[in-house]
Amino acid sequence: MKKEIVSLPNCRHAGIGAREFFGGLGIEVLVPPPISEKTKKLGEQYSPADVCYPYKLTLGNMIEALELGATIIFMAGGGRGACRLHYYSRLQDITLQKMGYDFKLIPTSQPYDILANMREINPDISTRKIIKSFRFVWKKLKTLERAENLASKTRPYEAKKGETTKVLKEILKDVDKSKSLKTIKKIRSEMEDRFRGVERNGRQPGEVLKIGILGEAYCVLEPFSNNNLEAKLGEKGVWVSQKTSEATWIINSAKLNFSRWWIREKVAKRYLKVPGGGEDQQSVGKAIIYGKHGYDGVILIQPRTCLPENVAQMFLPEISHEYNIPFLALSFDENTSETAVDNRLEAFVEMIKMKKNKNKKK
Numbered sequence: 001m002k003k004e005i006v007s008l009p010n011c012r013h014a015g016i017g018a019r020e021f022f023g024g025l026g027i028e029v030l031v032p033p034p035i036s037e038k039t040k041k042l043g044e045q046y047s048p049a050d051v052c053y054p055y056k057l058t059l060g061n062m063i064e065a066l067e068l069g070a071t072i073i074f075m076a077g078g079g080r081g082a083c084r085l086h087y088y089s090r091l092q093d094i095t096l097q098k099m100g101y102d103f104k105l106i107p108t109s110q111p112y113d114i115l116a117n118m119r120e121i122n123p124d125i126s127t128r129k130i131i132k133s134f135r136f137v138w139k140k141l142k143t144l145e146r147a148e149n150l151a152s153k154t155r156p157y158e159a160k161k162g163e164t165t166k167v168l169k170e171i172l173k174d175v176d177k178s179k180s181l182k183t184i185k186k187i188r189s190e191m192e193d194r195f196r197g198v199e200r201n202g203r204q205p206g207e208v209l210k211i212g213i214l215g216e217a218y219c220v221l222e223p224f225s226n227n228n229l230e231a232k233l234g235e236k237g238v239w240v241s242q243k244t245s246e247a248t249w250i251i252n253s254a255k256l257n258f259s260r261w262w263i264r265e266k267v268a269k270r271y272l273k274v275p276g277g278g279e280d281q282q283s284v285g286k287a288i289i290y291g292k293h294g295y296d297g298v299i300l301i302q303p304r305t306c307l308p309e310n311v312a313q314m315f316l317p318e319i320s321h322e323y324n325i326p327f328l329a330l331s332f333d334e335n336t337s338e339t340a341v342d343n344r345l346e347a348f349v350e351m352i353k354m355k356k357n358k359n360k361k362k
Contacts, residue, residue: 155234278308291323
């Protein structure tokens with residue numbers, strides 16, 4: 001009987017969750033290499049030219065996993081909706097089978113699918129064991145979410161660029177290695193002190209710019225896909241706020257995120273009444289919220305040719321005017337120049353800095 005090895009495409013900290021979840025159930029798991037230039041080139045080589053960037057990156061990472069011995073690959077999507085994410089897995093499966101890989105691709109659109117999926121791999125796994133493993137993974141993901149938020153708040157004040165990211169990476173390693181809720185609790189209790197230990201540059205809170213990030217979930221989450229935008233902004237003295245994480249993706253998929261419903265029904269509908277798919281209403285709603293809360297700017301991150309985010313972008317000029325909040329829209333694909341993106345970020349940060357200083361003098 002063939003030994004099954006489970007894998008899934010990387011997206012920021014998804015590998016940490018996968019390693020714990022599958023490993024906790026006694027299933028051998030293979031976390032593929034981080035998304036890289038090699039991943040991008042593999043995905044580009046075997047993808048339709050006009051398909052969006054996340055498709056190419058996830059396909060390239062699947063190929064890397066299969067080359068390392070994976071026999072089962074989980075992929076988000078497979079449900080219904082206007083966003084092409086729901087159809088990625090079908091075309092990727094056909095592509096990889098034609099390339100000669102002997103494996104099974106399992107699309108997962110909701111956490112509720114996990115029970116059926118796990119029993120498909122191992123019929124002897126009990127529901128209780130699945131729930132226990134998932135509970136521990138949830139604690140890890142929420143801890144990672146907290147670490148990322150603290151890192152975003154710390155970076156604008158660091159005296160030496162990269163120190164905050166160094167502390168964050170150490171915490172990520174500790175979370176990945178942890179094997180008990182007690183250890184996770186200890187990491188959480190010490191987390192703030194570890195970030196406080198980063199040497200400060202003397203910058204005052206009033207001097208720090210606040211920028212909200214919105215857009216397509218994969219490109220917002222995966223640093224490679226957006227040229228590590230969040231860290232770069234932080235090192236320019238910007239406190240970055242973005243509400244997307246691996247944990248929120250799970251509750252979003254399970255239809256259990258009240259704040260998402262509230263943004264869709266009570267905030268975004270003033271501009272966008274009917275959802276076009278993906279994060280379009282969320283992007284519109286978050287832009288409004290950031291404007292109401294006095295943020296200095298918002299940045300929309302999207303894969304080039306992403307229809308839902310192109311729809312959301314149409315409303316940003318009006319929102320920007322109404323709430324006096326500048327916006328920058330950035331599109332990414334395999335041909336995006338990192339230098340060009342850096343230049344646009346630099347110009348945007350300088351522009352909102354001048355705007356903030358001008359308002360202070362009034």
